[in-house]
Amino acid sequence: MLQYLYLQANNIDDMNKTVIEEFLEYLLIERRFPKNTVVAYKNDLMQMQEFHDIRKNTFSNDWWRTLNPKKIETYKLHLRNKEYMTSTINRKISSMRTFFNFLNDRDLIKINPSENIQLDSFITKRAPEYLTLDEFRQILDVCSGDDPIHIRDKAMVGLLYSSGLRVSELVLLNIINISDKEGWIRVDGKGSKQRFVPVHKEAWGNLKLYLIESRPYLKNKFTGDSLFVNSRGKRMTRQGFWDVLKKMVRKSGLQKSVSPHMLRHTFATHLLQGGANLITVKELLGHSNINTTQIYTHLVDETVRDSFYKTVKGPGR
Helix, strand or coil: CHHHHCCCCCCCCHHHHHHHHHHHHHHHHHCCCCHHHHHHHHHHHHHHHHHHHHHHCCCCCCHHHCCCHHHHHHHHHHHHHCCCCHHHHHHHHHHHHHHHHHHHHCCCCCCCCCCCCCCCCCCCCCCCCCCCHHHHHHHHCCCCCCCHHHHHHHHHHHHHHHHCCCHHHHHCCEHHHECCCCCEEEEECHHHCEEEEECCHHHHHHHHHHHHHHHHHHCCCCCCCECCECCCCCECCHHHHHHHHHHHHHHHCCCCCCCHHHHHHHHHHHHHHCCCCHHHHHHHHCCCCHHHHHHHHHHHHHHHHHHHHHHCCCCCC
């Protein structure tokens, strides 16, 4: 497992590799962070080290020992100049802070240099981008006929939209995750939390068609219990799904940049526009905190406003 986490950590000396490995193992085992989150922490640390080494024009054996608040603020400025989003910059600084707390607890450093570094304030919160129902239909309709790949792609994209799954949750689905109850699947979400989510009738039909017509054609000795597989019979990956979606969008002619996460936003948006409340959306999305779901509050406000205009008769109406 740890080998998977360090495939790209080729420029770290043995001592630093050991320290970082211990840190990531701590996140994975003691803090029970999901694998994808641990990989994000690793990437954030690698990026910080790269910035440090380029500025010094040398490779440092103890790069994390030489950091101070001024250098970290310089790194923040570098990230802003690279036009990283505020949320991304804050996450990278938070990753660094957690790492230094870990080092401090183990007496590898005396002072956490990131302790008093302030996170950037959000000036505005961008409303999540989403697709209209017609735009989503335009993408889905490029998959037609009885081609096994088209059947699979239509089932995957339709399931992601109709259930609001994260793409990581989609590709990790196994056959056993399909509930005996018609129109439901069991999802293993972040932090090993399980939830049951309903699947729209049309998407459920496309999923059943995939299981009957496409998966038996694609599977081989590598397939195992994987629900969605690639053309080589192996489990579909996040990058593989990304490629599938990009090809479908390009073929549809839709002039919009569409990501897997946009389909998740689209799911939540359409639910709220249809009258669902935030609590319901929170549970279906698998959010642990209602504050995360609050990004859709503007949609609730718009729905209430439109309902008001349609039902309330005031002066001049």
